[in-house]
Amino acid sequence: MNDRVVVAGAVYDQGRLLAARRSAPPELAGRWELPGGKLEPGETGEQALVRELREELGVETEPLERIPGEWPLAPGYVLRVWTARLVSGVPAPLQDHDELRWLGPGESDAVDWLDQDRPAVAEAMRRLPTGTDATGTDAPGNGRARSHS
Numbered sequence: 001m002n003d004r005v006v007v008a009g010a011v012y013d014q015g016r017l018l019a020a021r022r023s024a025p026p027e028l029a030g031r032w033e034l035p036g037g038k039l040e041p042g043e044t045g046e047q048a049l050v051r052e053l054r055e056e057l058g059v060e061t062e063p064l065e066r067i068p069g070e071w072p073l074a075p076g077y078v079l080r081v082w083t084a085r086l087v088s089g090v091p092a093p094l095q096d097h098d099e100l101r102w103l104g105p106g107e108s109d110a111v112d113w114l115d116q117d118r119p120a121v122a123e124a125m126r127r128l129p130t131g132t133d134a135t136g137t138d139a140p141g142n143g144r145a146r147s148h149s
Contacts, residue, residue, distance in 0.1 A: 003078040005070075007049045008036030008117070010124030011061060013086040016102040017124055019111050020056075023098040032111040034081060034120060035097065049082050056096060059089035067123045071116045081120035083127055104128075 011018040011034075020035040022028040037052035039045060046063040053061045061084040071079040091100050103110060108125045 003072075003076055005039040005045065005048075006036060006073055006077050006079050007039055007045050007052060008034035008079060008081045008120065009049050009053050009061060009063070009084040010034055010067065010081055010120065010127070011053065011057075011059075011084045011086055011091070012129050013102070015129055016104050017108070017121075017128060018057075018086075018091060019101045019103055019113075020093065020097040021099040021101075021111070022096060022114070023093070024096060028114065030112070031114045032101075033114045033117045034124070036081075037096075038077075045080055046082065049084060053084070056094055057089075057091040057100070058094050059091050060087040061085060062087050067120050067127075069119065069123075071119060073116055079116055079120070081117075081124070083124060 018035065019032045021030065021032050035053060035056050036049060037056065039048040045066065049063050050061055053059055064083040064085055067081040067083065073079050093100055101111060105128055108121055113121055
């Protein structure tokens, strides 16, 4: 039997990574994760990620690359993570979350991550974009300039 896939996004903007604090279910409430949700039949991982981030955060994103590996969740579920660039919108905790935080380099330990997210978060922080390139345009994988604090 195949495990059901849960997708999550390591969303980047202005050289920062977005963290989302769970509000439900009770056993996960108060802990932090990379936002996302379940892959629906007929969707690719990238399509599911774009849909889930739109539903949960009210933003448009562009998936960039899949972080190698997958991590077991509840029985029958696995987590797969993609890096993603914020394209438009200001993230807001619309579903399943009650707080969002942008974390810069070296700030990954500032929140209490869910255990299954920790390996992907570590890799996402290693891949954190550094800002704009010498021409003043966005470096690959970096979001457009916006204030989201």
